[in-house]
Amino acid sequence: xxxxxxxxxxxxxxxxxxxxxxxxxxxxxxxxxxxxxxxxxxxxxxxxxxxxxxxxxxxxxxxxxxxxxxxxxxxxxxxxxxxxxxxxxxxxxxxxxxxxxxxxxxxxxxxxxxxxxxxxxxxxxxxxxxxxxxxxxxxxxxxxxxxxxxxxxxxxxxxxxxxxxxxxxxxxxxxxxxxxxxxxxxxxxxxxxxxxxxxxxxxxxxxxxxxxxxxxxxxxxxxxxxxxxxxxxxxxxxxxxxxxxxxxxxxxxxxxxxxxxxxxxxxxxxxxxxxxxxxxxxxxxxxxxxxxxxxxxxxxxxxxxxxxxxxx
Amino acid sequence: xxxxxxxxxxxxxxxxxxxxxxxxxxxxxxxxxxxxxxxxxxxxxxxxxxxxxxxxxxxxxxxxxxxxxxxxxxxxxxxxxxxxxxxxxxxxxxxxxxxxxxxxxxxxxxxxxxxxxxxxxxxxxxxxxxxxxxxxxxxxxxxxxxxxxxxxxxxxxxxxxxxxxxxxxxxxxxxxxxxxxxxxxxxxxxxxxxxxxxxxxxxxxxxxxxxxxxxxxxxxxxxxxxxxxxxxxxxxxxxxxxxxxxxxxxxxxxxxxxxxxxxxxxxxxxxxxxxxxxxxxxxxxxxxxxxxxxxxxxxxxxxxxxxxxxxxxxxxxxxxxxxxxxxxxxxxxxxxxxxxxxxxxxxxxxxxxxxxxxxxxxxxxxxxxxxxxxxxxxxxxxxxxxxxxxxxxxxxxxxxxxxxxxxxxxxxxxxxxxxxxxxxxxxxxxxxxxxxxxxxxxxxxxxxxxxxxxxxxxxxxxxxxxxxxxxxxxxxxxxxxxxxxxxxxxxxxxxxxxxxxxxxx
Numbered sequence: 067x068x069x070x071x072x073x074x075x076x077x078x079x080x081x082x083x084x085x086x087x088x089x090x091x092x093x094x095x096x097x098x099x100x101x102x103x104x105x106x107x108x109x110x111x112x113x114x115x116x117x118x119x120x121x122x123x124x125x126x127x128x129x130x131x132x133x134x135x136x137x138x139x140x141x142x143x144x145x146x147x148x149x150x151x152x153x154x155x156x157x158x159x160x161x162x163x164x165x166x167x168x169x170x171x172x173x174x175x176x177x178x179x180x181x182x183x184x185x186x187x188x189x190x191x192x193x194x195x196x197x198x199x200x201x202x203x204x205x206x207x208x209x210x211x212x213x214x215x216x217x218x219x220x221x222x223x224x225x226x227x228x229x230x231x232x233x234x235x236x237x238x239x240x241x242x243x244x245x246x247x248x249x250x251x252x253x254x255x256x257x258x259x260x261x262x263x264x265x266x267x268x269x270x271x272x273x274x275x276x277x278x279x280x281x282x283x284x285x286x287x288x289x290x291x292x293x294x295x296x297x298x299x300x301x302x303x304x305x306x307x308x309x310x311x312x313x314x315x316x317x318x319x320x321x322x323x324x325x326x327x328x329x330x331x332x333x334x335x336x337x338x339x340x341x342x343x344x345x346x347x348x349x350x351x352x353x354x355x356x357x358x359x360x361x362x363x364x365x366x367x368x369x370x371x372x373x374x375x376x377x378x
Numbered sequence: 379x380x381x382x383x384x385x386x387x388x389x390x391x392x393x394x395x396x397x398x399x400x401x402x403x404x405x406x407x408x409x410x411x412x413x414x415x416x417x418x419x420x421x422x423x424x425x426x427x428x429x430x431x432x433x434x435x436x437x438x439x440x441x442x443x444x445x446x447x448x449x450x451x452x453x454x455x456x457x458x459x460x461x462x463x464x465x466x467x468x469x470x471x472x473x474x475x476x477x478x479x480x481x482x483x484x485x486x487x488x489x490x491x492x493x494x495x496x497x498x499x500x501x502x503x504x505x506x507x508x509x510x511x512x513x514x515x516x517x518x519x520x521x522x523x524x525x526x527x528x529x530x531x532x533x534x535x536x537x538x539x540x541x542x543x544x545x546x547x548x549x550x551x552x553x554x555x556x557x558x559x560x561x562x563x564x565x566x567x568x569x570x571x572x573x574x575x576x577x578x579x580x581x582x583x584x585x586x587x588x589x590x591x592x593x594x595x596x597x598x599x600x601x602x603x604x605x606x607x608x609x610x611x612x613x614x615x616x617x618x619x620x621x622x623x624x625x626x627x628x629x630x631x632x633x634x635x636x637x638x639x640x641x642x643x644x645x646x647x648x649x650x651x652x653x654x655x656x657x658x659x660x661x662x663x664x665x666x667x668x669x670x671x672x673x674x675x676x677x678x679x680x681x682x683x684x685x686x687x688x689x690x691x692x693x694x695x696x697x698x699x700x701x702x703x704x705x706x707x708x709x710x711x712x713x714x715x716x717x718x719x720x721x722x723x724x725x726x727x728x729x730x731x732x733x734x735x736x737x738x739x740x741x742x743x744x745x746x747x748x749x750x751x752x753x754x755x756x757x758x759x760x761x762x763x764x765x766x767x768x769x770x771x772x773x774x775x776x777x778x779x780x781x782x783x784x785x786x787x788x789x790x791x792x793x794x795x796x797x798x799x800x801x802x803x804x805x806x807x808x809x810x811x812x813x814x815x816x817x818x819x820x821x822x823x824x825x826x827x828x829x830x831x832x833x834x835x836x837x838x839x840x841x842x843x844x845x846x847x848x849x850x851x852x853x854x855x856x857x858x859x860x861x862x863x864x865x866x867x868x869x870x871x872x873x874x875x876x877x878x879x880x881x882x883x
Contacts, residue, residue: 239490242474246482249471256431256469257483257535258454369472377433 074209076333081213083329084322086287089221090115090279090296092321094303095310096224096231097275099317101147102307103235104268105248107372109165110150112300113172114273118143118280120176123291124183126284127193135285136220136278143277144270146172151269155262158374169300177293195289196220220282225318227275232314244268248368251375261375276300302354309357311366320357324350382445384409384539384570385430385461390439392425395780399425400436401593407539407572410565414581414601415574416613417590418668418836423574424466426590427541430572431463432456443539462537464528466544466574472517479516480531502533506563522553529560539570546580558583576613576668578606578875589613610871614838631659634799634830635680640689642675649675650686651854657799657830662821664845664862665834666870669804672854673834674716677803680832681713682706694798707736712796714788716803716834718781722788725777729769730758732776733791761790766816782813789817793824800824800831806840818843838867852876 118139126135205215235241251261310317331346383406392400432450481495546554589596589612633656642650657663678684682701715721758772765786850873
């Protein structure tokens with residue numbers, strides 16, 4: 067069995083699955099990275115992804131257009147993030163508790179709305195889903211071609227967002243402002259820059275990305291919506307940001323580690339190696355806990371992460 | 379003067395609840411002038427500068443810049459008006475480079491034009507003789523280096539009026555000489571500087587001085603026309619010894635507190651340097667000094683919150699070693715901390731609960747394993763009546779009390795447990811005249827009961843009214859202990875400013 071497991075085609079398929087599985091995690095984690103760099107912990111990521119997945123599915127089903135679904139999912143995430151931002155930035159409600167409430171809202175609202183929209187049959191109509199878009203020439207390359215260049219458009223987008231977010235944070239004027247908000251918001255305030263405006267923008271961007279991540283799950287690959295289909299990916303994205311030391315490329319690396327573990331367990335289950343599948347399912351989460359223990363230092367975290375700013 | 383003043387403040391008043399922090403303050407700062415704002419802590423200097431930088435909105439009054447009235451609702455408005463501020467506590471991002479700290483939040487568009495920003499920073503440094511390396515991380519700089527970053531940061535915004543809030547508090551003498559050299563070059567360029575300070579040596583280098591006392595402007599004078607003593611008098615007030623000056627009370631007994639060679643270092647700085655003194659039964663020992671000269675550290679050692687590095691002290695003959703606040707309190711010691719809302723009270727607890735803090739396990743406040751709520755309530759009512767606390771009842775939440783009433787709650791608690799020794803750090807700070815009189819009477823009553831009292835205050839009136847002996851703290855040292863009847867406000871004022879000639883005399 068192990069011989070077959072090590073065959074090249076299987077390795078390629080694990081690697082390609084890694085990239086696919088990484089997509090929603092990477093989208094959500096990059097958004098969370100920007101929000102946390104601005105000083106706000108968005109613990110509502112899971113709920114925002116889930117609502118994005120649901121509204122994305124619903125809109126695609128109603129309109130018949132997958133892209134309408136993706137746009138609606140992004141907007142849904144952004145809208146939920148705006149509500150969250152109002153709570154934690156304007157009203158200065160505790161960020162973690164508010165995030166948990168957003169998650170409960172996402173789980174409850176998506177399930178309720180699903181039942182309301184599709185009666186109580188429990189079966190949701192299957193919609194078309196995004197096909198892979200092989201990139202000409204590059205997808206013909208041996209090994210890397212099928213792994214990297216035969217994916218869905220949203221996947222390409224997610225991976226291109228890594229350098230884009232890096233550029234935003236470290237090469238633009240706004241990036242400097244965002245990082246300053248996370249490290250010492252008062253330094254912005256005394257320059258006459260509104261800390262709240264910066265944090266709103268960063269959190270809403272984070273919500274938009276989480277919504278897109280959710281869209282990838284429903285519209286992008288499953289072609290339907292099932293309750294709780296994010297299944298902890300929002301939480302994993304938060305852990306990825308910590309494990310990635312709040313840096314875009316390290317976040318990418320952490321995402322790939324987790325998605326590889328997930329891809330591997332799918333493959334192992336698929337070829338029937340006799341390990342209880344529950345153990346395999348656990349792997350990404352066990353590694354996440356280990357990563358958190360190893361990375362327990364906050365040395366790289368934005369200094370004022372999670373602390374609402376007020377002048378006094 | 380022919381030209382318009384750079385800054386003109388007319389009748390500025392700022393209130394915080396019942397406290398009037400600035401009362402009808404008017405002053406002008408001319409272009410190219412170094413104007414000093416002098417006053418004791420709490421005189422309203424910081425409030426005034428915060429109003430000028432748009433952090434607070436004044437209740438009354440007008441601010442004009444170059445003859446134009448301005449409404450400063452935020453720092454953005456102040457920056458637009460050409461006002462920049464260097465805050466007393468640096469506002470920097472340690473992980474950013476010097477350049478990033480200076481440039482963040484300035485400019486327009488998406489791009490961060492590093493090269494252009496760097497050229498501009500270097501040009502400013504060149505023009506005013508400031509040495510800065512734009513690409514170094516701010517966290518690696520010395521305190522003096524960080525001060526330069528703050529100053530260049532303000533100049534980078536194009537400010538024509540710089541507010542410097544106690545800029546030399548953290549600088550070495552050499553660094554502060556450099557600062558004044560740079561200030562000269564700024565002045566030559568027509569930039570005005572409003573310098574907040576209470577260091578006489580610096581104040582004397584200014585062109586004019588405006589003195590604030592208890593929120594009011596005492597006056598603006600040309601520095602060349604006055605002496606240090608004149609300014610000290612303006613700042614502290616020409617005070618006639620109050621009629622209520624106490625007799626030395628009942629019989630002064632043996633030493634209750636004796637402190638021997640207490641020393642402590644914090645962050646490499648000697649905050650307490652070989653402090654020794656004794657306080658007798660029935661005596662109030664006063665500690666004068668500008669705050670931040672070691673008083674807080676002394677009190678924290680004496681009440682058991684912090685351990686001294688060297689030296690020891692004993693209470694009623696019992697050596698206090700490696701103690702906790704509970705051990706010290708058990709010796710009959712009460713402690714009134716300087717920051718009443720941070721260290722003295724739990725803001726969200728009620729008056730009756732705060733009154734038993736630290737003693738809540740004592741059998742007196744318990745019924746079996748539970749708190750004796752009825753006993754607590756009765757105790758609260760007694761304290762409210764006995765100390766005339768203005769509150770809705772013993773269940774009122776302490777956070778909502780005024781400063782004076784909050785202080786009374788602390789006094790009621792600490793006076794109750796101080797059988798032998800009472801430690802009071804700035805007990806009258808921020809209180810109005812009525813509340814101050816109340817604190818004075820209570821301290822005298824406690825003294826007459828035979829308690830030994832250590833009283834630190836920045837208000838010399840407090841010390842002269844209550845204490846038999848006054849020790850002056852300066853930079854962690856107890857410079858001198860003076861007999862109340864053989865000293866003057868002037869002498870103590872000079873000692874508080876660290877004037878060594880007096881020390882030597």
